[in-house]
Amino acid sequence: MAEALKPTLADKASVLEGLPEHPALNAILAWDPVALEDARFDRNELTLAIAADRIRQACATLQAAGYNFFEDMTAVDWYPAVPRFQLSYHLLSLGYKERIRLRAMVDEAHPTVESITPVWAGANYYEREVFDLFGISFQGHPDMRRIMMPDDWVGHPLRKDYPVEGYR
Amino acid sequence: MVQLAGMPTLEPAEGARDQHMVINMGPQHPATHGVLRLVLEIDGEIIVRVYPEIGYLHTGIEKTCEAKFYQQVVPLTDRINYLDPLSNNLCYALAVEKLLNLEVPAKAQWMRVLMAELSRLNSHLIWLGTHAMDIGALTVFLYTFREREEILRLFEDIAGQRMMTSYIRIGGLSLEPPLDFLPRVRAFISTLPEKIDEYSNLLTGNPIFRNRLKGVGYLSAADAIALGVTGPPLRASGIDFDLRRDMPYSGYEKFQFHVPISNDCDCWARYEVRLIEMRESVKIIQQALDGMPEGPVKADAPKIVLPDREKMKTQMEALIHHFKIVTEGFEVPAGEVFQGIEAGHGQTGYYVVSDGTAKPYRVHMRYPSFPTLQALETMCKGRMIADLVAVIGSIDIVLGEIDR
Numbered sequence: 001m002a003e004a005l006k007p008t009l010a011d012k013a014s015v016l017e018g019l020p021e022h023p024a025l026n027a028i029l030a031w032d033p034v035a036l037e038d039a040r041f042d043r044n045e046l047t048l049a050i051a052a053d054r055i056r057q058a059c060a061t062l063q064a065a066g067y068n069f070f071e072d073m074t075a076v077d078w079y080p081a082v083p084r085f086q087l088s089y090h091l092l093s094l095g096y097k098e099r100i101r102l103r104a105m106v107d108e109a110h111p112t113v114e115s116i117t118p119v120w121a122g123a124n125y126y127e128r129e130v131f132d133l134f135g136i137s138f139q140g141h142p143d144m145r146r147i148m149m150p151d152d153w154v155g156h157p158l159r160k161d162y163p164v165e166g167y168r
Numbered sequence: 169m170v171q172l173a174g175m176p177t178l179e180p181a182e183g184a185r186d187q188h189m190v191i192n193m194g195p196q197h198p199a200t201h202g203v204l205r206l207v208l209e210i211d212g213e214i215i216v217r218v219y220p221e222i223g224y225l226h227t228g229i230e231k232t233c234e235a236k237f238y239q240q241v242v243p244l245t246d247r248i249n250y251l252d253p254l255s256n257n258l259c260y261a262l263a264v265e266k267l268l269n270l271e272v273p274a275k276a277q278w279m280r281v282l283m284a285e286l287s288r289l290n291s292h293l294i295w296l297g298t299h300a301m302d303i304g305a306l307t308v309f310l311y312t313f314r315e316r317e318e319i320l321r322l323f324e325d326i327a328g329q330r331m332m333t334s335y336i337r338i339g340g341l342s343l344e345p346p347l348d349f350l351p352r353v354r355a356f357i358s359t360l361p362e363k364i365d366e367y368s369n370l371l372t373g374n375p376i377f378r379n380r381l382k383g384v385g386y387l388s389a390a391d392a393i394a395l396g397v398t399g400p401p402l403r404a405s406g407i408d409f410d411l412r413r414d415m416p417y418s419g420y421e422k423f424q425f426h427v428p429i430s431n432d433c434d435c436w437a438r439y440e441v442r443l444i445e446m447r448e449s450v451k452i453i454q455q456a457l458d459g460m461p462e463g464p465v466k467a468d469a470p471k472i473v474l475p476d477r478e479k480m481k482t483q484m485e486a487l488i489h490h491f492k493i494v495t496e497g498f499e500v501p502a503g504e505v506f507q508g509i510e511a512g513h514g515q516t517g518y519y520v521v522s523d524g525t526a527k528p529y530r531v532h533m534r535y536p537s538f539p540t541l542q543a544l545e546t547m548c549k550g551r552m553i554a555d556l557v558a559v560i561g562s563i564d565i566v567l568g569e570i571d572r
Contacts, residue, residue, distance in 0.1 A: 043266055043505055070396050072506070072534035076521050088519065090506050090534070094393075094407065097414045099506065122396030122539050133230075148226040148571060157231055164235045 015039035015046070023093075024048065024100045027065030028058065045101060052087070052104040056114040056140075059089065059102070063119055067091040067100060070120035073127065075106075075134045079160040083107040085136055089116070106136055115141040133158035187211055193556075195224050201298065201560065202567030204541075213552050218545040225571035233531040237497030238264055239338055239474075241531060246332040248533060249569040251294050254280075254287035254323075255511035257336035260531075262417055263507035263518040264338045267500050270469055274461040276340040277419040282353070282456040283326070283335060284418075284509075285449040289360070290319045291512030291564075292446050299439070299561035300371060303380045308370050315363055318356050325349055339473035340466035350457060357453050364446055371439075381435040385547040385559035388433055395546065396539030399514025400445060401563055403429045404437035411510040418509075422459075423452050435562035442564075472498045497526030513537055513564055535569035 009015045019025055019041060028036050028048060035058060038049035050058045059070075069092040076086040089102040106113055115138035116123045127138045128147040135156035137144055146153065155162055188211050195205040203224035209217040229248060233241045245256035258280055265272065272280075297312035320330040326345050327335040335342050371377045387397065392405040402409060410427040412420045428444035430437035466473045474493055475486035492498075502524040508517040514536025521530040540563050547563075548556045 042503055043269070045505060047504070069393055071508070071515065072517055072519060072532070074519060074530075074532040076504075076530045088504070088532075090517070090519070092508075094409050099415075099508065101504075101506065120396065121394045122542060125538055125542055146223075148223040150223075157228055162231075164231055 009039075009041035012036065012039045015041050019046070022046065023065055023096065024062055024067060027061050031057070031061040045099070047101040047103055049103045049105070052106050052113050055087070055089070055102065055104045056116050056119060059091070059116045059119045062091055062100070062102075066095050067093045069094050070116070070122050071099065073116075073123060073130065075130045075136060075158075077134060077158065077160045085111065085134060087113065087130070087136070111136040112139055113137075114139050117141055132156070135159065188216055195221075201565060204560075204565070204567055204570075206544075206556075208553070208556070210553065215548050215551055215553060215556060218548050218556070220541050220544060222541070222567070222570050225567050227572070229572045230531055230533065233528055235527065237526050238500060238528060239493070239497065241528065242337055243332065243334045245533075246334055247568065248572055249291075249511070249513070249516075249535065249537075249566050250331055251566055252287050252291040252512040253331060253333045254283045254336060255291075255509060255516060257334060258284050258418065259507055259509045259511070259516045259518045260520075261336050261338050262509065263505050263520045264500065266505045266507055267503055267520060267522050268338075268469075268472065269501075270339055270467055270472065272340045272467045273464050274419070275463045276465045276467070278456050278460050279341055279345065279465060280336055280418045281420060281423065282453055282460075284511075285452045285456070286319055286322060286353070288512040289446060289449050290316055290323075292442050292449075293319070295442065295512075295561075295564040296367060299564070300377070302557050302561040303377055305371060305374065305377055308367055311363070311367060311370070315360065322349070322353060322356065325352065337473070339469055340464070344465055350460065353453065354457050357450055357457070360450050361447060364443065364450075368443060378436070380554075380558050381439060381562070383434050383436075384551065384555045385435040385438075385562055386433050387543055387547050391543065391546050395543040397514070397543050398536045398539070399510065399512075400441045401438055401540060401543075402514065403427065404441045405433045406431040411508055411515055415508065417507070423455050425452050435558050438562045438564075499524060499526050500528075508534075511536065513566065513569070514540065533569075533572060535566075535572070537563075537565040537567075537570045541565055541570060 009018045035051045035054040036048060037051055040047045071092045072090040074088055078084055078086060083105040085106040087104045087106060090099060092099045115127055127141050130136050131144055132146040132148050133156055188209050190209050193206040193208055195203040205221040207219040207221060208215055229244050232244060242257055245260045246253040249256055293312040293316040297309035300308035323333050324330045326349055327333040387405050389405045389407055392402050406429060408429050413427055425448045428441045430441050470489045475490050479486040480490050500522040502522050504521045506517055506519045508515050516536060517534035519532040520528055523529040547559045
């Protein structure tokens with residue numbers, strides 16, 4: 001907070017121009033520039049929008065590029081927008097001491113994404129949590145079951161069309 | 169074979185049905201530190217598989233946050249990790265301040281560091297007492313809770329509440345510290361190093377304690393990173409990483425402290441790392457007391473920070489702002505931020521998404537116990553059931569932050 005905030009770079013072109021030496025950007029561009037749908041640099045945080053069907057490979061690429069620590073993963077429900085769900089992955093580099101965010105958009109009609117558990121085993125509980133609370137399932141996950149709610153629960157509580165007080 | 173009603177049945181692996189047994193540990197078990205249920209597949213006394221079943225304490229705090237104003241979320245954060253409340257307050261406040269691009273005054277930052285370190289000491293003291301008690305060293309519990317009581321009295325003095333402090337607010341602190349507070353902290357801190365020596369005298373040379381911890385619960389550095397383990401267990405696996413030093417927040421870059429690491433990767437290493445961390449926290453508090461700047465403890469942002477009581481009763485403007493904040497909240501510019509801090513148990517992170525209204529669109533908490541629990545099986549496979557108890561104690565989990 002004390003540090004001065006760098007200006008916001010709102011689209012892919014300005015991010016690529018504004019952060020020419022960024023290791024995460026370079027790694028993604030070297031791997032597949034098409035998979036990088038958009039980029040944003042806001043409040044000193046870099047967000048890379050990745051095509052949802054390439055997310056596992058993007059994570060593996062970034063892991064090899066030094067972003068070796070999977071910190072967090074969750075979803076945001078933008079109901080009634082289409083595509084509805086935003087998946088946010090936070091990766092940390094213990095070497096660069098820097099964090100980046102990957103974003104992948106998933107549609108309600110086909111809420112399935114590749115699991116990143118082959119890349120980081122630690123994503124296991126996080127993906128189960130998203131499955132439980134948002135109803136997005138992950139292909140290749142070793143144990144895709146509810147984690148917080150009872151197994152026979154109906155609905156996904158963190159969806160925006162699920163009432164805060166629950167169904168009575 | 170235990171039949172688990174409504175729960176996944178964990179069957180022994182094919183070909184091992186005559187030898188292996190599945191047993192249930194918890195959710196009401198004194199050694200699981202809360203409502204954690206573990207399903208164990210055992211071969212005699214040896215653990216083959218550990219299956220944590222969580223969610224017993226799930227209260228949907230993330231969903232509740234979406235229905236509250238930004239400032240109303242602060243008390244919810246206390247209740248997630250009830251052993252380290254000020255770190256939660258701090259992390260949430262930092263995240264929202266980042267969204268607002270709001271800078272808090274120097275005194276508030278230093279007080280935040282001081283309170284976060286007291287909170288870390290509180291968390292570590294409970295860990296040490298309960299961990300030793302799990303191992304069978306009942307005495308230490310009484311000693312650590314003696315000091316913990318003093319910390320809780322300090323919390324009560326400054327925030328009016330012993331555990332659910334809600335002291336760190338968006339834009340600063342809720343109140344000026346009382347006049348006797350800093351001298352009381354100084355008096356407490358001056359005696360703490362010898363108290364830590366006392367715990368160390370009770371445990372470090374104790375052959376039973378040593379044998380129960382040394383070589384138990386091995387977690388390699390590669391596994392720790394792959395499983396997302398953070399905090400003292402990560403540093404005890406030889407990874408030199410601490411957000412306070414490496415990605416400083418709230419003015420931590422102005423403090424000198426040493427980050428302890430160990431390459432032993434076992435429960436003993438975690439014990440040693442935490443004990444040194446407690447001594448380092450004392451040093452940080454000492455520096456915070458010595459260099460405490462003068463000035464206000466709230467940012468000059470009348471539309472966000474509640475006015476002082478005095479002003480509210482004498483100035484029309486302040487009264488209006490107070491009314492507006494309480495009834496309508498304050499609007500936060502759209503965007504998303506992730507703020508990580510080093511809490512007592514490891515890296516805590518708040519991911520806050522704003523859509524430009526007065527209520528957060530989404531608040532997600534990354535709490536360190538959640539991924540650390542995943543590492544339990546790696547640490548316990550092939551060991552005795554009694555070692556499991558030692559490992560659960562050494563990773564220091566809080567079920568409130570796992571289930572949220």
